[in-house]
Amino acid sequence: MKSSLYVAALASALSLSVGCGSPASTTPVSSAATTSAVVNGEKYLLAEEPDDAVGVIEARETASNGDPLVVVGRIGGSDKPWVEGRAAFMLLDASMAVVAEGTESAEGEVCMGDCCANERAECTTLVKVVDNGALVPADSRQLLGVKENDFVVIRGKASKDESGNFTVLADGVFIRR
Amino acid sequence: MRRLLPWDYGVRNLFRRPSRSALTLGGLSIVILLVLVVVGFIRGLEASLAATGQPNVVLVYAMTSGADIENSAIPGRTPALLAASVAGVRSQFGEKFISPELYLGTRISVNDQEGLGLVRGVTTAAPLVRQQVQIIEGTWPGPGEVLAGRLVHSKLGCDEAALQPGQTIRFDGRDWKISGVFAAGGAAFESEVWCPLNDLQSALKRQDLSLVAVTMDSADAAADVDLFCRERIDLELKSVGEMAYYADLQKHYRPVRMLGWIVVCLVAGSGVFAGLNTMYGAVVGRIRELATLQAIGYRRRAILLTLIQEATLLACCGALIACLLGLLFVNGTAVRFTMGAFMLRVDSVGIAIACITAVILGIVGALPPAAKAMRLPVVEAIKAI
Numbered sequence: 001m002k003s004s005l006y007v008a009a010l011a012s013a014l015s016l017s018v019g020c021g022s023p024a025s026t027t028p029v030s031s032a033a034t035t036s037a038v039v040n041g042e043k044y045l046l047a048e049e050p051d052d053a054v055g056v057i058e059a060r061e062t063a064s065n066g067d068p069l070v071v072v073g074r075i076g077g078s079d080k081p082w083v084e085g086r087a088a089f090m091l092l093d094a095s096m097a098v099v100a101e102g103t104e105s106a107e108g109e110v111c112m113g114d115c116c117a118n119e120r121a122e123c124t125t126l127v128k129v130v131d132n133g134a135l136v137p138a139d140s141r142q143l144l145g146v147k148e149n150d151f152v153v154i155r156g157k158a159s160k161d162e163s164g165n166f167t168v169l170a171d172g173v174f175i176r177r
Numbered sequence: 178m179r180r181l182l183p184w185d186y187g188v189r190n191l192f193r194r195p196s197r198s199a200l201t202l203g204g205l206s207i208v209i210l211l212v213l214v215v216v217g218f219i220r221g222l223e224a225s226l227a228a229t230g231q232p233n234v235v236l237v238y239a240m241t242s243g244a245d246i247e248n249s250a251i252p253g254r255t256p257a258l259l260a261a262s263v264a265g266v267r268s269q270f271g272e273k274f275i276s277p278e279l280y281l282g283t284r285i286s287v288n289d290q291e292g293l294g295l296v297r298g299v300t301t302a303a304p305l306v307r308q309q310v311q312i313i314e315g316t317w318p319g320p321g322e323v324l325a326g327r328l329v330h331s332k333l334g335c336d337e338a339a340l341q342p343g344q345t346i347r348f349d350g351r352d353w354k355i356s357g358v359f360a361a362g363g364a365a366f367e368s369e370v371w372c373p374l375n376d377l378q379s380a381l382k383r384q385d386l387s388l389v390a391v392t393m394d395s396a397d398a399a400a401d402v403d404l405f406c407r408e409r410i411d412l413e414l415k416s417v418g419e420m421a422y423y424a425d426l427q428k429h430y431r432p433v434r435m436l437g438w439i440v441v442c443l444v445a446g447s448g449v450f451a452g453l454n455t456m457y458g459a460v461v462g463r464i465r466e467l468a469t470l471q472a473i474g475y476r477r478r479a480i481l482l483t484l485i486q487e488a489t490l491l492a493c494c495g496a497l498i499a500c501l502l503g504l505l506f507v508n509g510t511a512v513r514f515t516m517g518a519f520m521l522r523v524d525s526v527g528i529a530i531a532c533i534t535a536v537i538l539g540i541v542g543a544l545p546p547a548a549k550a551m552r553l554p555v556v557e558a559i560k561a562i
Contacts, residue, residue, distance in 0.1 A: 085400045114241040126407045163411040
């Protein structure tokens with residue numbers, strides 16, 4: 001009986017010592033993460049499709065900084081077209097299609113690999129939904145109810161810098177269903 | 178009608194055949210120790226990658242480098258652009274938590290012995306972002322000096338004493354004096370050599386960086402870095418959360434971990450067979466004794482239970498011995514792997530798995546021989562030699 005009690009005592013001591021000695025996680029607890037604000041997205045959704053929409057490629061070439069413009073395209077052009085928790089997404093020119101990395105791309109196609117990074121950059125743009133010039137702090141999927149490959153028409157302004165970086169600052173989005 | 182055999186009966190039986198018990202105990206201890214080593218390997222690998230990533234740290238590196246930071250080259254002005262353009266970067270006393278780094282794998286010579294090591298050129302901002310890092314000996318490196326991680330010796334396959342402060346190592350055509358040794362809470366940095374960024378850039382004749390690590394005020398603010406990278410396509414940058422980066426690396430090691438678990442099952446399985454063999458021997462030698470117990474009124478179930486009790490006690494003692502040996506000799510042992518080095522971990526999970534394995538070994542190993550012995554008629558069994 002004694003020997004079995006010793007065994008039990010040893011087992012308890014061992015498990016306790018290991019439990020107490022386990023190294024604490026080195027990952028610091030992040031401060032309360034500021035979650036995306038709950039914003040009503042209806043005011044950014046257009047009931048009617050705006051006229052005179054141009055493609056992404058044309059917009060990149062012709063628009064100047066601050067020009068009002070209407071751009072049509074498909075949400076995509078990146079393996080992750082969404083910016084998490086922000087009303088921003090990548091828009092792909094409607095005439096282009098994206099194929100998987102390693103796939104031979106035909107005319108009007110770009111692949112997701114590094115080899116097509118420059119071509120992809122020329123036919124895609126970042127769209128930021130802004131309110132009084134500030135980016136709306138809500139995920140576009142929740143804000144606008146959009147999903148990847150949706151055809152959208154964006155109304156907004158061009159933002160272009162000296163290095164050629166082009167962004168659309170949207171104040172209205174029409175979703176073609 | 179007696180119901181159960183006394184607990185002491187099973188315990189005393191173990192001491193009646195000390196040689197057989199000792200041999201079985203040794204065998205079981207080795208099996209459980211092997212299980213513990215393999216689990217320690219898997220847990221160490223997982224812990225190393227998990228401890229390296231922090232939820233609010235974002236890595237910014239070259240868009241064209243795939244998932245490999247070693248191949249990344251980004252403009253040297255990136256940290257300044259990030260500091261000026263991205264809101265939500267953590268700062269303290271006016272110092273932004275932005276760490277520009279140059280990271281490469283290179284041949285490092287220690288006492289004329291050469292090995293493939295990992296070198297990271299850093300500034301004094303690095304400890305702000307890599308908060309796991311603690312200097313355990315010596316000082317922060319000055320010009321021409323390096324800070325060695327405590328597992329570098331394992332990565333390079335050299336003696337630990339050769340990487341103590343005051344010693345000299347050589348890489349990229351220069352001698353570097355070791356100013357100190359650092360630990361990083363089990364993170365992958367522990368197998369790296371850190372040196373001043375400017376010195377490394379001079380040695381390599383490079384002005385670019387491999388990556389910039391940024392600590393944000395919150396994990397949610399990491400999206401602003403992503404936004405910056407997507408807007409500034411001229412810089413050809415991409416960003417990834419540090420935790421996501423190392424979680425992705427863990428995927429590469431999934432086959433290794435799967436193999437580890439298979440080895441655990443195989444070792445435990447072989448242990449069951451070894452236990453079965455021993456228990457068959459033990460039970461066959463006690464057939465008359467067991468039959469006598471039946472003859473004096475003990476039920477078969479009670480005898481079966483006492484046999485399981487004996488085997489389980491032995492296996493649990495084996496688990497205790499294995500855990501003690503594991504904690505003393507296995508825990509903390511450095512193991513080299515492609516990404517650096519990590520330490521085997523005998524933690525609560527490993528010990529729990531070892532104890533569960535022991536119980537299973539005890540029960541499963543005892544059941545078949547005990548059941549076989551119980552099937553013999555009492556009269557025949559009493560006459561057995």
